[in-house]
Amino acid sequence: MTHSIQDVLQRIGIPGQPSAVGIGTTWQAGAGEVLTGKSPIDGETLVTLQEATLGDVGLVVDTAKNAFLKWRQVPAPQRGEFVRLIGEALREHKADLAAIVSWEAGKITQEALGEVQEMIDICDFAVGLSRQLYGYTIASERPGHRLMEQWHPLGPIGVISAFNFPVAVWAWNSMLAFVCGDSVIWKPSEKTPLCAIACQQIVNNVAQDFPEVPDGISNLLIGRAEIGKALTEHQEIPLISATGSIPMGRAVAKTVAGRLGRSLLELGGNNAMIVTESADLEMTVRSALFSAVGTCGQRCTTLRRLIVHETLADQLLDSLKNAYQRLPIGNPLSAGTLVGPLVDQAALDAMQDALRTAESQGGTVHYGNPILEDVPAGGCYVHPAIVEMHSQTEIVQQETFAPILYVMRYRTLEEAFEMHNQVPQGLSSAIMTNDIREAELFISPVGSDCGIANVNVGPSGAEIGGAFGGEKETGGGRESGSDSWKAYMRRTTNTINYSTELPLAQGIEFNL
Amino acid sequence: MTHSIQDVLQRIGIPGQPSAVGIGTTWQAGAGEVLTGKSPIDGETLVTLQEATLGDVGLVVDTAKNAFLKWRQVPAPQRGEFVRLIGEALREHKADLAAIVSWEAGKITQEALGEVQEMIDICDFAVGLSRQLYGYTIASERPGHRLMEQWHPLGPIGVISAFNFPVAVWAWNSMLAFVCGDSVIWKPSEKTPLCAIACQQIVNNVAQDFPEVPDGISNLLIGRAEIGKALTEHQEIPLISATGSIPMGRAVAKTVAGRLGRSLLELGGNNAMIVTESADLEMTVRSALFSAVGTCGQRCTTLRRLIVHETLADQLLDSLKNAYQRLPIGNPLSAGTLVGPLVDQAALDAMQDALRTAESQGGTVHYGNPILEDVPAGGCYVHPAIVEMHSQTEIVQQETFAPILYVMRYRTLEEAFEMHNQVPQGLSSAIMTNDIREAELFISPVGSDCGIANVNVGPSGAEIGGAFGGEKETGGGRESGSDSWKAYMRRTTNTINYSTELPLAQGIEFNL
Amino acid sequence: MTHSIQDVLQRIGIPGQPSAVGIGTTWQAGAGEVLTGKSPIDGETLVTLQEATLGDVGLVVDTAKNAFLKWRQVPAPQRGEFVRLIGEALREHKADLAAIVSWEAGKITQEALGEVQEMIDICDFAVGLSRQLYGYTIASERPGHRLMEQWHPLGPIGVISAFNFPVAVWAWNSMLAFVCGDSVIWKPSEKTPLCAIACQQIVNNVAQDFPEVPDGISNLLIGRAEIGKALTEHQEIPLISATGSIPMGRAVAKTVAGRLGRSLLELGGNNAMIVTESADLEMTVRSALFSAVGTCGQRCTTLRRLIVHETLADQLLDSLKNAYQRLPIGNPLSAGTLVGPLVDQAALDAMQDALRTAESQGGTVHYGNPILEDVPAGGCYVHPAIVEMHSQTEIVQQETFAPILYVMRYRTLEEAFEMHNQVPQGLSSAIMTNDIREAELFISPVGSDCGIANVNVGPSGAEIGGAFGGEKETGGGRESGSDSWKAYMRRTTNTINYSTELPLAQGIEFNL
Amino acid sequence: MTHSIQDVLQRIGIPGQPSAVGIGTTWQAGAGEVLTGKSPIDGETLVTLQEATLGDVGLVVDTAKNAFLKWRQVPAPQRGEFVRLIGEALREHKADLAAIVSWEAGKITQEALGEVQEMIDICDFAVGLSRQLYGYTIASERPGHRLMEQWHPLGPIGVISAFNFPVAVWAWNSMLAFVCGDSVIWKPSEKTPLCAIACQQIVNNVAQDFPEVPDGISNLLIGRAEIGKALTEHQEIPLISATGSIPMGRAVAKTVAGRLGRSLLELGGNNAMIVTESADLEMTVRSALFSAVGTCGQRCTTLRRLIVHETLADQLLDSLKNAYQRLPIGNPLSAGTLVGPLVDQAALDAMQDALRTAESQGGTVHYGNPILEDVPAGGCYVHPAIVEMHSQTEIVQQETFAPILYVMRYRTLEEAFEMHNQVPQGLSSAIMTNDIREAELFISPVGSDCGIANVNVGPSGAEIGGAFGGEKETGGGRESGSDSWKAYMRRTTNTINYSTELPLAQGIEFNL
Numbered sequence A, B, C, D: 001m002t003h004s005i006q007d008v009l010q011r012i013g014i015p016g017q018p019s020a021v022g023i024g025t026t027w028q029a030g031a032g033e034v035l036t037g038k039s040p041i042d043g044e045t046l047v048t049l050q051e052a053t054l055g056d057v058g059l060v061v062d063t064a065k066n067a068f069l070k071w072r073q074v075p076a077p078q079r080g081e082f083v084r085l086i087g088e089a090l091r092e093h094k095a096d097l098a099a100i101v102s103w104e105a106g107k108i109t110q111e112a113l114g115e116v117q118e119m120i121d122i123c124d125f126a127v128g129l130s131r132q133l134y135g136y137t138i139a140s141e142r143p144g145h146r147l148m149e150q151w152h153p154l155g156p157i158g159v160i161s162a163f164n165f166p167v168a169v170w171a172w173n174s175m176l177a178f179v180c181g182d183s184v185i186w187k188p189s190e191k192t193p194l195c196a197i198a199c200q201q202i203v204n205n206v207a208q209d210f211p212e213v214p215d216g217i218s219n220l221l222i223g224r225a226e227i228g229k230a231l232t233e234h235q236e237i238p239l240i241s242a243t244g245s246i247p248m249g250r251a252v253a254k255t256v257a258g259r260l261g262r263s264l265l266e267l268g269g270n271n272a273m274i275v276t277e278s279a280d281l282e283m284t285v286r287s288a289l290f291s292a293v294g295t296c297g298q299r300c301t302t303l304r305r306l307i308v309h310e311t312l313a314d315q316l317l318d319s320l321k322n323a324y325q326r327l328p329i330g331n332p333l334s335a336g337t338l339v340g341p342l343v344d345q346a347a348l349d350a351m352q353d354a355l356r357t358a359e360s361q362g363g364t365v366h367y368g369n370p371i372l373e374d375v376p377a378g379g380c381y382v383h384p385a386i387v388e389m390h391s392q393t394e395i396v397q398q399e400t401f402a403p404i405l406y407v408m409r410y411r412t413l414e415e416a417f418e419m420h421n422q423v424p425q426g427l428s429s430a431i432m433t434n435d436i437r438e439a440e441l442f443i444s445p446v447g448s449d450c451g452i453a454n455v456n457v458g459p460s461g462a463e464i465g466g467a468f469g470g471e472k473e474t475g476g477g478r479e480s481g482s483d484s485w486k487a488y489m490r491r492t493t494n495t496i497n498y499s500t501e502l503p504l505a506q507g508i509e510f511n512l
Helices: A003-012 A054-071 A076-092 A094-105 A109-129 A168-179 A193-208 A225-233 A246-258 A281-297 A313-325 A345-360 A413-420 A436-442 A484-488 B003-012 B054-071 B076-092 B094-105 B109-129 B168-179 B193-208 B225-233 B246-258 B281-297 B313-325 B345-360 B413-420 B436-442 B484-488 C003-012 C054-071 C076-092 C094-105 C109-129 C168-179 C193-208 C225-233 C246-258 C281-297 C313-325 C345-360 C413-420 C436-442 C484-488 D003-012 D054-071 D076-092 D094-105 D109-129 D168-179 D193-208 D225-233 D246-258 D281-297 D313-325 D345-360 D413-420 D436-442 D484-488
Strands: A021-023 A026-028 A034-038 A045-050 A135-138 A145-153 A156-160 A183-187 A218-221 A239-243 A262-266 A271-275 A303-309 A364-367 A385-388 A404-410 A428-432 A452-455 A489-497 B021-023 B026-028 B034-038 B045-050 B135-138 B145-153 B156-160 B183-187 B218-221 B239-243 B262-266 B271-275 B303-309 B364-367 B385-388 B404-410 B428-432 B452-455 B489-497 C021-023 C026-028 C034-038 C045-050 C135-138 C145-153 C157-160 C184-187 C218-221 C239-243 C262-266 C271-275 C303-309 C364-367 C385-388 C404-410 C428-432 C452-455 C489-497 D021-023 D026-028 D034-038 D045-050 D135-138 D145-153 D156-160 D183-187 D218-221 D239-243 D262-266 D271-275 D303-309 D364-367 D385-388 D404-410 D428-432 D452-455 D489-497
Touching: A003 A094, A003 A193, A021 A054, A021 A193, A034 A193, A045 A193, A054 A156, A054 A183, A054 A218, A054 A225, A076 A094, A076 A109, A076 A168, A076 A193, A076 D109, A094 A109, A094 A193, A109 A168, A109 D076, A109 D109, A135 C145, A145 C135, A145 C145, A156 A168, A156 A225, A168 A183, A168 A193, A168 A484, A183 A193, A183 A225, A193 A218, A225 A239, A225 A246, A239 A246, A239 A484, A246 A262, A246 B246, A271 A281, A271 A413, A281 A303, A281 A313, A281 A404, A281 A428, A303 A313, A303 A413, A313 A364, A313 A385, A313 A404, A345 A364, A345 A385, A345 A404, A404 A413, A413 A436, A428 A436, A436 A452, A436 C436, A484 A489, B003 B094, B003 B193, B021 B054, B021 B193, B034 B193, B045 B193, B054 B156, B054 B183, B054 B218, B054 B225, B076 B094, B076 B109, B076 B168, B076 B193, B076 C109, B094 B109, B094 B193, B109 B168, B109 C076, B109 C109, B135 D145, B145 D135, B145 D145, B156 B168, B156 B225, B168 B183, B168 B193, B168 B484, B183 B193, B183 B225, B193 B218, B225 B239, B225 B246, B239 B246, B239 B484, B246 B262, B271 B281, B271 B413, B281 B303, B281 B313, B281 B404, B281 B428, B303 B313, B303 B413, B313 B364, B313 B385, B313 B404, B345 B364, B345 B385, B345 B404, B404 B413, B413 B436, B428 B436, B436 B452, B436 D436, B484 B489, C003 C094, C003 C193, C021 C054, C021 C193, C034 C193, C045 C193, C054 C184, C054 C218, C054 C225, C076 C094, C076 C109, C076 C168, C076 C193, C094 C109, C094 C193, C109 C168, C157 C168, C157 C225, C168 C184, C168 C193, C168 C484, C184 C193, C184 C225, C193 C218, C225 C239, C225 C246, C239 C246, C239 C484, C246 C262, C246 D246, C271 C281, C271 C413, C281 C303, C281 C313, C281 C404, C281 C428, C303 C313, C303 C413, C313 C364, C313 C385, C313 C404, C345 C364, C345 C385, C345 C404, C404 C413, C413 C436, C428 C436, C436 C452, C484 C489, D003 D094, D003 D193, D021 D054, D021 D193, D034 D193, D045 D193, D054 D156, D054 D183, D054 D218, D054 D225, D076 D094, D076 D109, D076 D168, D076 D193, D094 D109, D094 D193, D109 D168, D156 D168, D156 D225, D168 D183, D168 D193, D168 D484, D183 D193, D183 D225, D193 D218, D225 D239, D225 D246, D239 D246, D239 D484, D246 D262, D271 D281, D271 D413, D281 D303, D281 D313, D281 D404, D281 D428, D303 D313, D303 D413, D313 D364, D313 D385, D313 D404, D345 D364, D345 D385, D345 D404, D404 D413, D413 D436, D428 D436, D436 D452, D484 D489
Parallel strands: A156 A183, A156 A239, A183 A218, A239 A262, A271 A303, A271 A428, A303 A404, A385 A404, A428 A452, A452 B489, A489 B452, B156 B183, B156 B239, B183 B218, B239 B262, B271 B303, B271 B428, B303 B404, B385 B404, B428 B452, C157 C184, C157 C239, C184 C218, C239 C262, C271 C303, C271 C428, C303 C404, C385 C404, C428 C452, C452 D489, C489 D452, D156 D183, D156 D239, D183 D218, D239 D262, D271 D303, D271 D428, D303 D404, D385 D404, D428 D452
Antiparallel strands: A021 A026, A021 A218, A034 A045, A135 A145, A135 C135, A145 A489, A364 A385, B021 B026, B021 B218, B034 B045, B135 B145, B135 D135, B145 B489, B364 B385, C021 C026, C021 C218, C034 C045, C135 C145, C145 C489, C364 C385, D021 D026, D021 D218, D034 D045, D135 D145, D145 D489, D364 D385
16 A cells, blocks of 8 residues: 555544455454455555455344344434435545545546545435435225325345446445435445445444444445355345346346345446437537546446437547547546546456457447557556447447447437347437437437436436436346435335224125 | 126127137137136136147237337327226126136135226226326436436236236236336236136227227236246346245246346235234224135235234134134125135145144144035135144244134234244234334334234235235235336436536536 | 207206206205306307305305315225216216307317316326325434324315316316315306306216215305305315406405415416427417417417517418418307307407507507307307517506417517516416427526426417416416325324334423 | 623624624615614613614515526525535534524523524435425326426515524525525514524525525515515515414415415414323323423414313323422523523513413413512513313413413313314324324324324424424415425426427317
């Protein structure tokens, strides 16, 4: 660890050497192999720690379960106050946490700050929820009866998250879970251990001064995939919220289904933007650019497919190529950089493979090359790629987690919609148009089949007020705003008979 | 088929010999083995037909998919009008349909009529929904932006249902699905083919006079488990709604999860009633009686466990035994009968096995014997059983689909709650008490862990206005009222930028 | 009464000579002056009856109050079943009721049928509501406490309605009121007594076969303004729902406010349509035409102001004038007629006065003249008018209840919005545009200040699924869809303490 | 002003001599008469200032209107961030603000702190709302049409508040109004000018560092009733929210209705508690005590009527008298004091008059005498009174704003409910019972007719999560939680036609 890392960790209050296992406020080294956390910026070692093992899972789940049993009895507005204070702590440590995000995930500072802001936003939102968590009172068909539903705390929630949103996704889940009366067990990406440790510590800091919070509300297990697997199999964890690849999600879903648990899945996207004849081209370029190259193409909502009306495809391509040409690529911590590194060599290899495949399937590749000069040594930097495709070949229908923007042409809107929905993923989507009919059709039942469908806004960069998630192979989960909190609770439907009679529903007579 | 069956089928409009495959309004014989539908009342053959085979699945799914693609464009209130007319048709055929239910499922007439009433109720409810299907408009954080969510039709829905609610469960699913813009493919229980054929025909009758309804909205496949399996595996069916046993549900859940589809599961229950010291004993007996012996103990919400405060257990047992003694058991079509037959010999055997096991685990069995006299020959009639248990042994924690009521005693409310939640199932529950603290605790986060928790109402016989379903191994699905309709739709979150600026969420700056 | 009227009344079941006072199912002649109901079609006498007097009010209110006290205890879904049957009766008598509407209000048959359809629609919607009437269960800040809100029946509702929607407005109010557990006292327009009598009788017919309905749920008082005034003053009527002119509404509002009752006001509109450069002109003409001349300009949502971008004003005016030229005006019962008569001579005089005033304020009037030939004698027929105005002079800012369409020109959208919002009324509005920015701005906080703001749909002809009503001098009430039903109920917020402690909200300590 | 007052004001940032007129962040002396603010604790002068005059109203309304026109365009979540920071400032100044509340309103410190806590709570709640403000998206009956409703900012809101909640009521209104995009003009009670000035200054402090907040969002006018009257008459103020006496509310309601504006009224209560045979007596005494003597009986929700089952009336009376005997009465700033002073001599006189009247109407008065010794000179201290009444005579049916608890006896629950609902006010109510039937009946349609109906919680001391307000002469308004925020916005119903057809609602055909 460099000095600056140590300073940041110290400011957050992480005691001494970071540990892989957080059981409530207790830190504990794992008994597993040594994990060496390296920065994608320059390959420097950020931290080494011993990973959690399967042996840690039982204790952590027990702790989380016991904490849950107490926490569920703490009134929700008090739980909200706890989350409010976490939000305050996040505001205080915003720059520190963003720095860790940049170091471990390679995000540029603006995006890292944005990610922490998203944590703060969800805290605010969750605080408001803590005096709502509305069920319905419902008109009963029987005299002297009352019907209602209540939402009750669910249990310890397993959160499995990915490297690309190493702190926000946890916050989306945990802040809602906390307010809903649940405890959390977090299995973060092994690529971002310090992010996880910092978040856990921030919660610990707040919890220690909040007597109503039972120890064990928030728990951390940094380790291999086997840890995640053990969580998905565990009967005491009613909900697994997993963010990551489609194969990972599929495995989680099957395992959890096998024990009749619940999954909340946020898997891959293959997000497209349709650009119609009436689109504002300047806005389109800016919007596509951020959506395609932000986080170096490693957002689940990254723009991967551009479906452009044939009349303006050439012009738009020119503008885009020009913009790509001028992209400031390099150290994400440097002011002005817009594109940082890929997360690792495997990502770079996968990108290059995809580009070669695209070429073999008839594509014309612009840029996309690894960058070796004027960037920090030891990092995997690439020039984001534009690939012109005559049609959506097999490679286009896959999600390659790298900055590759496939560009296709269309003639009629129907054709564009068909192309749009042709892929198996269903996360995010956008249309650029000034025509209200085109816009409304896109967000209508016959338009985009995605969970997110935007107009004149790129597919990437959602506000926390809406429900976030997607359809088809994206997994169907919804996190963040709207009524997503319901996933973290159990519903109970209550009929109360306060009469002295016993009428049956549907008018059935049953008298002995 | 007897004359009266033929009369009923003719009144409903079923053309000639009933068929196993309904592709929209087209009836078609299956190519499978011959299914002989027999009545649990007397073992008489009700119908013979050739079952659907795997070869039918593809065409049916294609038909349903194509119908869906049109149906989703029909405005929801028109879809509601279609459902309203189905409701009218159900009112018209209420007695006929109830008769078929009695013949095939063995229900007493009152309960069969009640089941059809439930279909009618859900139609009325769905009609109202057809002008709602509310999403939210949501405050956006960006100037010149608008945020909202819409609920869109989902696709062809697979409905797998069980013999014990051979028509209502289909209606719960289908009426919501229709209003939501979906088509339906129904795999009913092989034990109740005529019920399914009658429902399908009633929909056909309405559809034929309703030009906006594309043919193929409603589809039927009567056949073996392999048909259900094929549906669960089919990529074009985004939602499988399955009602039945826990092992069946587990299998469905895993298969659907493997393709990242959605399951709506309504599986087994092991429903209990806690009777506290302050309970109204007379009301308790009546309530327990209907809940325990209604549908001969073959409801998912059947009362299976009675957890009684020790001070009044003897008195309550006496009253119950006295009531059980006097139960009119026999032909469910006869006026006055309260307990009809079990569905088949296997059910009877399972019941007898369970009673023997209970005895071996320390239980004292009252009644429970097969009845051979004064009942129709050829049916499996039993005297519902009361079994006193010193504790909740293994057999008590299982769901035996027969009228066995285990009776246990408790001292403190905490103990009662612990016993209550000790079983793996989590469907329905009740407390009988006049004490508001006891009642409220039972429906609070620390009380019943079931999806349904009632006060002074038995666990069985829900109104359609509330969400119906359960937690834990019951599978987590919710059908019927409240916002259960959301399972049949996909949510799309829309951000519309109507400004000439392109601000990013979370205040990120990203300018080239 | 002609034979055909007698036939219609007989089919509906109105016994003998129609009466002015309906006290539940009892008809009774009023003791007031003789009211002669004449048809605006030809001035023929439709009915004569003796009006209600102040002396009738007390008994009617008592009856309605007593009926309410019972009705509120009937479960809402049963109340919904009552409304469902009213819907069925309306379907049965759709043509009959439409004929009466045409005779008394002068509507063309299509619009009269549409009005009855609206009644049917609100019945369907209300039936769905009858299993909802949702309040919230809410997270409480205190341990062992539960917080919720319930919506309870309110009391006898006074409904004051106008001639131009002589049946639908009553149905909007009454069907929601019935489902909400309220009784209704109706003071209709004196111009449409038979409409009112027919509606009351249809309810009576249903009520007589529905034993749960206490007599006195629906009541009718046909009489002078003093009857309405007496209702607004009556302490036992918690809600007055009044539709009509702004001066009438103002008087109602003040009187009801003086006794701290509630008003639901649907008053005048001065509805505009903005036509931007990108508008679909053909659609604009059709949309403006229906909105401006439908019901002969006597809808509250009638289009009265057309605010057209200067670049296409001439073309649009030409098209409109051409369309107006060809309007089929005459007997509303004749097939093909699109414009029937004004309601009476006063309306015709007011229209002519307004046209003269408009001219004196610089307007150019096209058409607008009374029509004397080829129309039924005895009716007040006019050619709908188009008036070009250089600006929105005083007369343009008033609502003249006749088919006058003022046309103004604008340059910038800001200017158009300013003109749009310049009038004191705030009911309905529309923009015709294919530009999404223009459309979204119009429905944004800085756009239309009306309760209804449409895009590419005229201001007239709302669906019942949305909340209907307006802002500013339109009075602020909302009827029909969304959560409008809340106006007909009272909310109760309940905190239940089921603990043995007594914590105070906001953490106050108060221990003796 | 004493030193300690000056210190507090300085800490809050009030510049120099407090002023009566706050126009946004600008303070300005009024041109009216001199107002001398005295403390009810000891009659000491707290502040002198020149009151606002009618001449100030116009400028303030213009300022508020202009600020509104900008503020409504600031995205709601940013408005929420502003309110969040106000919440932070309130946390910082909690003790200071509570001290001012005690000085000016005479509240004991615990209750003053509780009042500030309520302000903080509503801030948190409003922050959450700022990403909600949910309208509905709604299923449309027409193909190619979309239906939705949005809630838009309303305009400058007039807030008229009373002395007894000198800061919380303003916060309830203002924090929701701010989040909803409105500006506020506050006319506080003349008895609590420093409270108002402190609140206004705290908002100013936050606004000055928040560039998106236009100056003029929050405005203050301290002056006579004529100021309030001018606000209620002002056409540019769409909503007047008024808290106070019934005659005041009636006047406000009439004036606002006359201009077709909206009122939100929180007027008097005459709150009762029913104590049934099964009640927990110890809890009843504690609950009644706080509800009856808290804020020296000067809460709108103060318990004024105790309706006790005859079998336990004597015992309860004894316990209550014993508790009253031991009440620590005196300086509200002293630790341990539970009862502070009445607000002024008029309140004391009214109380004594009421007690004499009660005696003349057959009542037996316990305590109730003015206290002259061992209390600060210059304050109006009284011993709270218990008055046994044989029935609810005229005086019992009035609200006397002082600590008088009338005690009546009942035999049957029906009788108790009748007595309960016999008064013209309808704010808050409670039942003390352990019987679930009694409890549920009380909160059912046939029970309490109040806006608040509690079980085993006194009528006073609501959480902010529920809607607060009452029925009948209490005025019908709802503030604080649930969907109360809707009162501060205007609803717009939008139909968007994105098809190329123009179908009419209700299936009307209208083709030229």
